[in-house]
Amino acid sequence: MSLASFETRRAADGGPAKETAVKLFLNFLARPLRHLWLLAAVIIVWHVVAISEIYPPFLLPAPSAVVQSLIEMTRSGYLIDNIGISLGRQMTGFALSVAFALPVGVLLGYSRAFREPVQPILQLLYPIPGLAWVPLAILWFGIGVESIIFVIFFSSIWPLLFNTQAGITSINPIYRRAAMALGTSQWRTFTRVIVPAALPFILAGLRLTYGTSWRVIVGAEILSARSGLGFMIDNARGLLRGEEVIAGMITIALLGYLFEKFAFDFLERVTIKKWGMSL
């Protein structure tokens, strides 16, 4: 990576126009290659290490065994069921996190009267481990799905919350001044000035919050669930079924990744990238 490889916004806009169809086609083929060679290499290394049996195969199964397990579990419907169940919990937790963290983060950044009393409480709550809340979660919400969602919620609000706040305090004050001089109502200032101006932070926070809502699924689902990907992984672990553990991990990885690509990359493309606020 040299300084020359460093993309500059404008340079990307108007590259040489003389690309031939052949070149474009080659590019089209090269693209996935450029992105996936390292992943392929990692899988190959994994395969080689696994078949060498340095480690017991039930702890480090070969990729092929994992794929086979994925296929079997898909065929039996076990995987799909658990995906559906976990997705429901994770998405509910994520949606609640966003619904809470976005407005609260905006207020933290925006209003001193709100920030001064609320921030210390949040900063104190933040470092407390999610698992430490389990007894109280059960006390308040019982052992149903509510507690699982509470743990997901309480673990995943933070990146969006604090990123939104940081985004808002980093807004160039001139935008607020311009909004005020144009007689913008508070609500429109929120929605049309503050939020878009802080969007690079908010989108990064959304990504992190989304990822976190998956990351805590094992911890949340061993709370009291007999279903879901987290339970599936824990259960497989107890039975020393390494291939099922890794199959579960890969399923979560893919679910997270696909959403990341389709939702967040898209959101970024139609907002901050289009506006030139991010490369």
Add this chain to the structure above:
Amino acid sequence: MSLASFETRRAADGGPAKETAVKLFLNFLARPLRHLWLLAAVIIVWHVVAISEIYPPFLLPAPSAVVQSLIEMTRSGYLIDNIGISLGRQMTGFALSVAFALPVGVLLGYSRAFREPVQPILQLLYPIPGLAWVPLAILWFGIGVESIIFVIFFSSIWPLLFNTQAGITSINPIYRRAAMALGTSQWRTFTRVIVPAALPFILAGLRLTYGTSWRVIVGAEILSARSGLGFMIDNARGLLRGEEVIAGMITIALLGYLFEKFAFDFLERVTIKKWGMSL
């Protein structure tokens, strides 16, 4: 919170100069009050609920019982020992996270040749729950403190990693251009241009990564430790000592909070706030 309460950078600079000593003194008294009234209210509500014994005291002890437990554990040295042990693990994990996430995040944002193959792998790894790695952590690192630190590390790199990347892609390209036109070496461009320009993101990421390294301590320490705050909480839970569970939570909250205040608030004050890049 009205638009008028909305701090503007310049307005904060040169307020009326006519403040009397009395006013300043009153302000000095009012400051903690403005910050702490809500926290005080929360503690009072907790106290009232606790002494009403709606919940059994071993699940929701009164604040006074928690304070007493804190005092006792401090006196016996148990708390201090566990703080020392957990702090060591958490700080090691945090330091490793920073050492990894900061350069990798910079490279992700900076170099396409690096980003294209590495990003998919990281985006796939990111959503995988930390607890799902435990079997592999034991396989690779054994059952000592290394595994604990691995779980902390692997859980807490993400906010700093992705925030740094987002920060770098959000840098106004004009700064890089200026750096190039001034013949800045790659290293100096990293340290003197890229990192400071992305600092609002990096600092937000540091805060989040720091907090996460505490948040996973319970999950990490029940892995294989007979010591530390995470173990202490888990152990107290087994003995139905609610006041010790909450004392442990409060200890972690305070440790996180104090560092937040002293390290990160300070860092922010001497950098982005001083430079006018954040309010």
Add this chain to the structure above:
Amino acid sequence: APTVTVVSGRLGWPHCMPFIATEMKLWEKYGLSVDHRDLGNGSAAAEAMASGSASFGYINVPNAVTLLQVGLPIKILAATTIGGTSVYTFSEAIKSVADLKGKKVAIPRGVTTHALQFEMYVLPQAGLSKADVEIVPLAPTDNLTAMRRGDVDAAVSFDPYVSQAVALGAKVIVPPNKMWDGPAYSAVVAARADFVAKEPETVRKLVQVHCEVIKFINEDPKKAAEIVNKLLRGTEKDLALQLDSMRSLTFTAKIEPAAVARFADAMVKFGLIKSAPDLGPVVDTSFLPKDVM
């Protein structure tokens, strides 16, 4: 001598022996250098042995069977405790297992003997099947809360949680001795087969220490309870609880291969594993001192 890593689960009576041995410096007495690690759950202990981090350990029977089933040669060398599992409730309406029909019952999560005992023995004894009750996997520490809220009606658990609940007014509807047909081992002493083959003398000493601790516990339960209570930072009240707990258990190193095999068969019936491993050559009582067998 090189240091041996010994793993165990969390400190509770079934896994207490290495804790007490360390506390009483019994390892040193036998010229052993032992690094004892207690892990948060049974899976971790099994994984530690599988990965070679530890060659000797205290693990649950289902974990031992699973290790064999996935192909890790181990030897089961001794028992630790028998019993300990009970079913209890706070509900007035539930007087016997039959009353659990349609009720929610909390069971420790993971692959445990507790679930096997309850579902494969206790329920059929009362003419019920798995489908007749709603099983809720739950950490034993959360049972009390869940029961208070009415989220579960009864719980299958072990000590000190059962004694804790009883102290708060729960009643035991199935005592430990009615939980299984024959000896129900809470945990066993196991070692990697390669380790046993390579260092039989070390293994013999480790098992001797184990037996000496069990002898000590049986001879002076109060002293043993004090040691455990001290390690757990328990109070006077907790000490009483520990002593109560001990009454529900039999401390013995003696192990019957057939009883272990019955668990393996139950696991097959339960659907946890496809086929039971041959336990004949696995349960190796040759390391036990003569007076134990």
Add this chain to the structure above:
Amino acid sequence: MAGVTLSNVSKSFPKPDGKGTFVALSPTDIEVKEGEFVCILGPSGCGKTTLLNIVAGFETPTTGTVLVGGKPVRKPGPERGYVFQEYALFPWMTIIENVAFGLRNLGVSGAEAATKARDYLKLVGLSGFEQSYPNRLSGGMKQRVAIARALAPGPDILLLDEPFAALDAQTRYLMQIELLRIQREARKTTILITHSLEEAIVLADRVIVLSARPGRIKLIETIDHPHTRNPNDPSMTELRYRLFQAIADEIAPVGAAA
């Protein structure tokens, strides 16, 4: 409709080293009558933007008060249109959205606001760029969007901070004429900061020259000459010279500056 009155307005900022404050604007009294066009000239860094910011309500004066239409200024408001020295376009809005934004704030319907915005974009010569985002525009184009944005909602008072600085002489001239027409027609009270003597002479009813930092009023010239004026008109020569000299006195020879 309203005049602007500054009484004893001054502004201090903290010193770079954080110790103490320095005066950016000395106590100043200015009265701008309703419908009057005032141009402010002065050396770089003398406090012109600071003064305009105080009138706009972006900054609180260290001493003194500002009345707009007889009422003290507390915060910015849509009756005072502002063109920022740095343009301050919203990067996340297209050009037309930027210009229509203030209109929409006033409750104008979307369609009507778009039509009006398009008119103003035509006025500043940017038809065809409605759907562009600001990062796609040249410096001068951004500045013209900023002018259109400030004018579109029809504020009573115009506060313009070097609004034509990034424009070529011809475009600048055309824009001056348009501004003047709008200002006259609606009798808008206008304060415009400029570095161009010609611009001040073409536009102003009154020219105020500030001294070097800390700024204070150095010279006030009233221009009665009817519009449209030609800055090169011989009758203006003397005025021009007086203004020139007033500023020139304030500039220390380069290399020997404080």
Add this chain to the structure above:
Amino acid sequence: MAGVTLSNVSKSFPKPDGKGTFVALSPTDIEVKEGEFVCILGPSGCGKTTLLNIVAGFETPTTGTVLVGGKPVRKPGPERGYVFQEYALFPWMTIIENVAFGLRNLGVSGAEAATKARDYLKLVGLSGFEQSYPNRLSGGMKQRVAIARALAPGPDILLLDEPFAALDAQTRYLMQIELLRIQREARKTTILITHSLEEAIVLADRVIVLSARPGRIKLIETIDHPHTRNPNDPSMTELRYRLFQAIADEIAPVGAAA
């Protein structure tokens, strides 16, 4: 020391609606000789900044090549000093750090760089602001820091995008004189974009006027008159008129722009 040669250089950008491209700069040939001072004039948005960015190496031309000292331009370099239209000061460095930065890049010791930076700050009249951060400065002050920053490392080639636009006439004049002195003494090849005919006349060996978008060369005027020139010198009247007319032709009447 080197000249700058543009052959057939053009630049297209994507259209606002994303469909197709539009030409910002038509194919252009310019040869700037070593030590020559070229001023570029042209209507707002005609492609001046684009052209300068290509010479600087910030943008790749859609067609054509740029040679600097005979070698093709691939990326920016310290031999080409650049003053950005938007200043582009580093907000995280003090004023003196900004100015010293390029010197430090060249390996100049800290103390020496600071001394030199201080000299350049004195040159642009900003002594006393060394320890300020850019957000504390007025627009014109920032612009002067940007000039000092570009000059301090002593580049062979100067690329200046409206470097004096935010300065009052007097400061501007003083800065012009200083720039000229530095340029002459070290025979720096210089390309300066300006909207001021006077500035071009005072400074340039050659003036290039670009047409309205898409920019192409409309007029080239060589000025042989010795320095120091007075733009109001009667001998310049005709030149001035020609330049004026060349740009005026390009400006569509306001309100009727494309």
